[in-house]
Amino acid sequence: xxxxxxxxxxxxxxxxxxxxxxxxxxxxxxxxxxxxxxxxxxxxxxxxxxxxxxxxxxxxxxxxxxxxxxxxxxxxxxxxxxxxxxxxxxxxxxxxxxxxxxxxxxxxxxxxxxxxxxxxxxxxxxxxxxxxxxxxxxxxxxxxxxxxxxxxxxxxxxxxxxxxxxxxxxxxxxxxxxxxxxxxxxxxxxxxxxxxxxxxxxxxxxxxxxxxxxxxxxxxxxxxxxxxxxxxxxxxxxxxxxxxxxxxxxxxxxxxxxxxxxxxxxxxxxxxxxxxxxxxxxxxxxxxxxxxxxxxxxxxxxxxxxxxxxxxxxxxxxxxxxxxxxxxxxxxxxxxxxxxxxxxxxxxxxxxxxxxxxxxxxxxxxxxxxxxxxxxxxxxxxxxxxxxxxxxxxxxxxxxxxxxxxxxxxxxxxxxxxxxxxxxxxxxxx
Numbered sequence: 001x002x003x004x005x006x007x008x009x010x011x012x013x014x015x016x017x018x019x020x021x022x023x024x025x026x027x028x029x030x031x032x033x034x035x036x037x038x039x040x041x042x043x044x045x046x047x048x049x050x051x052x053x054x055x056x057x058x059x060x061x062x063x064x065x066x067x068x069x070x071x072x073x074x075x076x077x078x079x080x081x082x083x084x085x086x087x088x089x090x091x092x093x094x095x096x097x098x099x100x101x102x103x104x105x106x107x108x109x110x111x112x113x114x115x116x117x118x119x120x121x122x123x124x125x126x127x128x129x130x131x132x133x134x135x136x137x138x139x140x141x142x143x144x145x146x147x148x149x150x151x152x153x154x155x156x157x158x159x160x161x162x163x164x165x166x167x168x169x170x171x172x173x174x175x176x177x178x179x180x181x182x183x184x185x186x187x188x189x190x191x192x193x194x195x196x197x198x199x200x201x202x203x204x205x206x207x208x209x210x211x212x213x214x215x216x217x218x219x220x221x222x223x224x225x226x227x228x229x230x231x232x233x234x235x236x237x238x239x240x241x242x243x244x245x246x247x248x249x250x251x252x253x254x255x256x257x258x259x260x261x262x263x264x265x266x267x268x269x270x271x272x273x274x275x276x277x278x279x280x281x282x283x284x285x286x287x288x289x290x291x292x293x294x295x296x297x298x299x300x301x302x303x304x305x306x307x308x309x310x311x312x313x314x315x316x317x318x319x320x321x322x323x324x325x326x327x328x329x330x331x332x333x334x335x336x337x338x339x340x341x342x343x344x345x346x347x348x349x350x351x352x353x354x355x356x357x358x359x360x361x362x363x364x365x366x367x368x369x370x371x372x373x374x375x376x377x378x379x380x381x382x383x384x385x386x387x388x389x390x391x392x393x394x395x396x397x398x399x400x401x402x403x404x405x406x407x408x409x410x411x412x413x414x415x416x417x418x419x420x421x422x423x424x425x426x427x428x429x430x
Contacts, residue, residue, distance in 0.1 A: 001024050001025055001026055001064040001065060001305065001309070002026055002027045002029075002061060002062060002063045002064050002065075003019055003025060003027070003028050003029070003063065003064065003065050003066070003067065003305065004029045004030070004031065004044075004054070004057070004058055004061075004063045004065070004066040004067070005019070005028070005029070005030045005031075005041065005066075005067050005069060006030075006031055006048050006054060006066060006067070006068045006069055006070070006073055006078070007030070007031075007048055007068070007069025007070045008030075008032050008033055008034050008037070008048065009034070009069065009070070009290055009365045009366070009378075009380070010290060010291060010293075010294055010330075010332075010363040010364065010365035010380065010382075010383035011069050011070075011287075011288055011289075011290035011291070011293040011294065012030060012033070012034075012037060012069040012070075013034065013036050013037045013040075013363035013364050013365070013383075014293055014294045014297045014298075014363050014383075014385075015067060015069060015288070015293070015297065015304075016028060016030055016037050016040045016041045017040055017297070017361065017363065018297045018300060018304050019067075019304060019305055020040045020041070021303070022303045022304065022305040022306075023303070024303070024305050024306060025305060027042070027061075028040070028041040028042065029041060029042050029043075029044050029057075029061070029063070030042070030043050030044065031043070031044035031045075031046040031047075031048065031054060031057070032044065032045055032046060032047055032048065034364045034365070034366075034367050034368070034377075035364055035367050035368065035369050035374055036362070036363060036364025036367060037364065044057060048069075048070055048072060048073045049072055049073055049076055051073060051076055051077065051078045051081050052081065054066070054073075054078065054082075055078075055081050055082055055085055055087065058082065058085075058087050059085060059087065063087065063088075064088055064309070065088040065089070065090065065305075065308060065309050065312055066082060066087065066088065066089045066090070066091075067089075067090050067091070067308055068089065068090070068091035068266075068287065069287060069288065069290075070287065071097070071100050071101070071147060071285065071286060071287050072147060074091050074092060074094070074097040074100075074101075074266075074286055074287065075094065075097045075098070075100070075101035075147065075286075076094070077093070077094040078091065079091045079092060079093045079094070079097075079265075079266070080093050080094050088309065088312040088313070089312055090265070090266055090267075090308045090309075090311050090312045091265070091266040091267075091286075091287070092264050092265055092266040092286050093262070093263075093265075095261075095262040096257055096262045096263065096264045096265070096266075096286065097286045098262070099253070099257070099264070099284045099286055100147070100283075100284055100285050100286040100287075101146065101147060101286075102145055102146065103143050103144070103145050103146075103152075103183050103283070104122050104145045104181055104183060106283070106284050107120055107122070107183060109253075109256065109257075109260075110281060112256070113252050113253070113256040114252065115248070115249055115252055115253065115256075115281055116248065116249070116278060116279065116280045116281060117280055117281045117282075118141070118185045118186045118187075118188050118280055118282075119136070119185070119186045120183050120184060120185040120186065121135070121183070121184045121185075122145075122181055122182070122183055122184075123181070123182050123183075123184055124180070124181055124182075125170070126166050126169075126170050129142070129166055129169075129182055129184055130162070130166070132184035133156070133162055133184060136184065136185070136186045136187070138156065138157055138158055138159075138162075138187075139155050139156060139157045139187045140155070140156055140162070140184060140185070140186070140187055141153065141154075141155050141183075141184070141185040141186070141187050142154045142155070142156065142165055142166075142169070142182055142183070142184055142185075143182065143183040143185060144169070144175040144178040144179040144182065145178060145179070145180065145181035145182065145183065146175070146177060146178030146179075146180075147178055148175045148178050148179075151223070151224055151225065151226065151339050152175050152178060152179070153224050154168065154169075154224070155187065155224075169182055188273045188275050188280055188282075189273075189275060189276075190273045190274045190275040190276070190280075191211075191236045191273070191274045192211065192212075192214075192271065192272065192273050192274075192282065193209060193210075193211050193234045193236055193237045193272050193273075193274060194209070194210045194211060194212055194230075194234070194269065194270070194271055194272070194289050194292045195207075195209060195237070195242060195245055195246075195249075195250065195269075195270045195272060196210070196267060196268065196269045196270075196288060196289060196292065196293075196296065197246070197250050197267075197268050198266075198267060198268075198307065198308075198311055198316070198321075199254050199264050199265055199266060199267075199268050199311070200265055200310065200311045200313075200314055200315055200316045201254070201258065201263040201264060201265045201314060202254065202258070202315075203315075203316050204246065204250055204251060204254060204268070205307065205316055205318060205320065205321050206242065206246055206250070206321070207296050207300075207321060207323075208232050208233055208296050208299055208300075208323040209232065209233050209234040209237045209242055210230050210231065210232040210233070210234055210289070210292040210295050210296055211230060211231055211232075211234040211235065211236060211292075211420065212227045212229065212230040212289060212291060212292050213227065213228050213229040213230065213413060213416055214227060214228070215228065216228060216334070216338070216339065216411065216413075217413065218413055218414055218415045219415060223339055223340070224339075225334070225338065225339045225379075225380070226290065226339070226379070226380060227289070227290060227291045227292070227332060227380075228291075228332045228334065228380075228411075228413045228416070229291060229329070229330060229331050229332055229413055229416035229417075230289075230291040230292045230294065230295045230329070230330045230416075231295050231327060231328065231329045231330070231391055231394065231395070231416065231417050231420070232292070232295035232296050232298075232299055232323075232327065232328050233327065233391075234420075235391060235417070235420035235421075235423070235424060236274060236420060236423065237274070241274075241279070244279070245270070245272065245279050248279070249270050249272070249279070249281060250268060250270060253268060253270075253284070254268070264286075265311060265312075265314065266286060266287070266311070267285075267286065267287050267288045268284070268285075268286065269284065269285035269286070269287065269288065269289050269292075270283075270284060271283040271284070271285070271289075290365075291330040291332055291380075291383055292330075294328075294330040294363055294383050294385050295328040295329060295330045295385065296323075296328070298328035298330075298361065298385055298387050299323045299324050299326065299327075299328045299387070300321070300322075300323055300324075301322040301323055301324050302318075302321050302322050306318070307321065324387075326387050326388060326389055326390075326394070327387065327388055327389070327390050327391040327393070327394040328385065328386070328387045328388075328394055329385060329386050329387075329388075329391070329394040329395050329397075329398045329416065329417065330363075330383050330384070330385045330398070331383070331384045331385070331398045331399065331402050331412060331413070331416055332365070332380050332382075332383055332412075332413075333380075333381050333382040333383075333384060333402060333405060333410050333411070333412050334379055334380050334381060334410070334411040334412075335366070335376045335378070335379055335380075335381050335409065335410070335411070336408065336409025336410070336411065337409070338379035338380065338411060339379055342366075342376075342378065342379040343376065343408075343409060344375075344376050344377050344378070345370070345375055345376065345377075346375060346376045346407040346408055346409075347370075347373050347374070347375050347407060348367070348373075348374045348375065348376065348381070348382070348405065348406075348407045349405070349406040349407060350404050350405060350406060351374055351382075351405055353404050354384065354401045354402070354404040354405050355401070357386070357397055357400050357401040357404075358397070359386050359387045359388060359394075359397050360384065360385065360386045360397055360398065360401040361385045361386070362382060362383065362384055362385070362401070363382070363383040363385060364381075364382060364383075365378060365380045365381055365382060365383055366378015366379060366380055366381045367381060367382065376407060381407075381410070382405065384398050384401050384402040384405065385398060386398035386401065391417055391420065391421060391424075392421060395416065395417045395421075399414075
């Protein structure tokens with residue numbers, strides 16, 4: 001099979017790394033790719049949002065299957081364009097991608113279909129937001145309606161931070177048109193966890209559970225980011241509870257989207273929080289999470305390619321997807337100034353020696369080449385990933401490898417998985 005992966009980050013590098021292992025693969029392309037991806041696929045200089053150019057490329061090279069990594073091309077209608085040309089593609093159509101493209105649509109959809117989520121109010125101007133914040137109390141959650149690269153959520157802790165957050169939305173226009181409508185939401189307390197499943201429009205194939213770490217700094221401090229680390233399994237979600245979420249959240253989404261004539265075909269991601277009242281949905285994504293995908297794909301035992309090809313054809317013949325019992329970890333190394341103003345162009349030191357740690361894989365996220373030297377070219381620069389017999393071993397390997405990689409101002413959380421390990425130790429002791 002000839003396969004095209006769309007995207008340029010760590011998630012896409014991990015996808016290409018996994019697809020390269022398939023005996024069914026003949027040729028693998030990635031657009032636009034990055035220097036790490038270029039080691040396992042032929043990179044194509046077409047940007048992810050250049051939908052017609054991507055479709056032309058797929059036609060010219062007789063690509064059998066296209067897999068879409070990031071959300072933007074999906075919300076712009078990439079899957080619609082490809083399907084109109086009878087090209088195989090795994091990813092939802094534009095109308096279904098609105099589940100991520102509009103937080104307001106997602107909230108209203110959940111309310112229509114009885115999917116558990118926090119109480120919220122949709123507002124259009126500052127005074128409405130202040131009134132809603134008084135209703136819910138502090139801390140309170142503010143979400144930009146549209147896409148904001150995983151950074152459109154602010155959580156003011158008091159009146160001063162609320163004023164600063166509302167300035168960001170209404171004065172600075174930090175989120176542009178994505179912030180024209182805001183969801184003001186009750187703050188929920190509990191452990192966050194991610195559940196991702198593949199959908200062919202009717203059936204669901206769940207992936208292994210995972211947990212990501214959104215805040216920039218240790219102890220969940222600092223601004224929200226696209227994700228600073230992940231591990232799989234989540235360590236906080238049992239098989240029974242995962243099954244309950246499949247029934248209460250994931251299946252109602254697929255059936256509800258079908259009822260509303262928005263059939264969902266692709267990766268369905270639910271970001272959840274485990275509260276005293278049960279799991280509540282924080283957000284939906286219409287693609288693999290990043291950096292959750294990196295941890296999950298390291299544990300995937302089965303060949304991914306035929307499963308995605310079945311999904312693109314509209315019918316899963318595969319009954320379930322198997323994962324290794326070992327744990328996997330992904331640590332994100334970010335540039336100084338991330339997420340607001342990441343510094344670019346710094347040479348990355350000792351990158352070649354880090355993979356020598358057994359069980360470690362390094363995926364490029366925001367890198368470029370300058371005269372043969374790998375340099376920083378984005379906010380999240382590298383993903384240092386590792387597998388181990390358990391979470392503690394995988395973390396040890398990943399942090400050992402990450403310690404070998406240096407550039408000025410590199411940011412790395414030192415506490416990924418720490419709280420989960422403490423919880424697991426407490427449960428074992430009891």
